[in-house]
Amino acid sequence: MKKSLLRANLLGMKGAILAVGDELTSGRIRNVTSYRAADLLSRYGYRIGEIVTVGDEKSRIVRHLRRLLEEVRFLLVSGGLGPTEDDLTTEAAAEALGLPLELNEAILSRIRENEREQGLSPNPLRDRMAYLPRGAEPLSPDLSVAGYFLSHRGRLLFFLPGVPEQFERLLVDRVIPILLDALPPGEKVFVRTLRFFDLREAEINRAVREIGPSGVEVGFYPVFPEVWVTLSARAKSSREAEARVEEVARALRHRFPEHLFGEDDRELARALGDLLRERGATLALAESCTGGLASSLVTRVPGSSEYFLGGAVTYANEVKREVLGVPERFLSLFGAVSREVACAMAEGIRRYLKATYALSLTGIAGPTGGSPEKPVGTVWIGLSTPTETVARRFLFPGTRHEIQLLSAYTALDWLRRYLLTGNLFPGYRFARDDTL
The missing domain is CATH 3.40.980.10 (MoaB/Mog-like domain)
Structure with a gap:
């Protein structure tokens, strides 16, 4: 016995x-x-x-x-x-x-x-x-x-x-x-997942070591292109377990205010959507190399129709001209993957759909089509606001799908960070210096 x-x-x-x-x-x-x-x-x-x-x-x-x-x-x-x-x-x-x-x-x-x-x-x-x-x-x-x-x-x-x-x-x-x-558990557990973008696991890990969490288990889970950090604590009461986790979460929010975009099930597109909704603003998208992936991420969020007006997948140059009004001289002189075309795409879709903000993406997702001047992974992202339109060049690594996903995430995250801080050119790991 x-x-x-x-x-x-x-x-x-x-x-x-x-x-x-x-x-x-x-x-x-x-x-x-x-x-x-x-x-x-x-x-x-x-x-x-x-x-x-x-x-x-x-x-x-x-x-x-x-x-x-x-x-x-x-x-x-x-x-x-x-x-x-x-x-x-x-x-x-x-x-x-x-x-x-x-x-x-x-x-x-x-x-x-x-x-x-x-x-x-x-x-x-x-x-x-x-x-x-x-x-x-x-x-x-x-x-x-x-x-x-x-x-x-x-x-x-x-x-x-x-x-x-x-x-x-x-x-x-x-x-x-x-x-x-x-079999009722003998202790209470509280778990929170923090979701980061454009931040490497090693950087977060170093910050966690410096914080020195007490009684909190920390797990790192790369979920490309995000990094998830799971904080969990066990205690006699739910309140005590939550308090332990919240202490570490608060420190990480303070350390990475721009890169930590969501918690638990809050996706990047939802974080952006919440900011747009709070401001009564609307969004339009013009996509080439991502083939509608950014629009798909946005529309996965329930209620996105409140702020997302629509998008256009303008893959061919003639569609960029006829639908978005991209000037032929831009395409001839600079090519479809260029600052000028990215800006014209963003302006064109914002004007056509009468949106507050617009994003555009044009690039070379590979695995072919690159050149020494424009290697595979080169992507221009345009952002058009009520007062100005700018574009930035990024060089993304990985497979075709990874480049497309990084492009879509970066576009949405750029607008999110702009709405949060007012900084039109936040720093990115994959940005070329000459894009600023």
């Missing part, structure tokens, strides 16, 4: 995640479900000790299930619950736990109902989904999504679908509430 109690105390709130699927082990699909689950669970105070990915091989699934259940208090398993021959998770669970599979009449009835609605004939493979290990209970209240949980020898097991949207819905609506009720 004492030995089992000691083991339970050592395990604490420790959990693990087992992701099943050949599509994961082959690299065809990224394992987003595991990392999303780990992030959410850690915010509730649960520790994920291990994330395991295994292919659709029954013996391997069984072996990992047995090992993990010796080491954790709860286990999340994703994938392998569907109606195909390689969906082996339920069979492996029954074998690993030493439990028989039993027919769940409610699930079978739902399968038959779906077949009638879709005009399908009964299929033994679909019927397999109605058989669960003894004692298992479906997670979905209306049985619309495969997934179940059971308690086995003091361990909680959750089996969820591999489809990310279905996985996350069950995780949030069912798994976390069950865990909080059955």
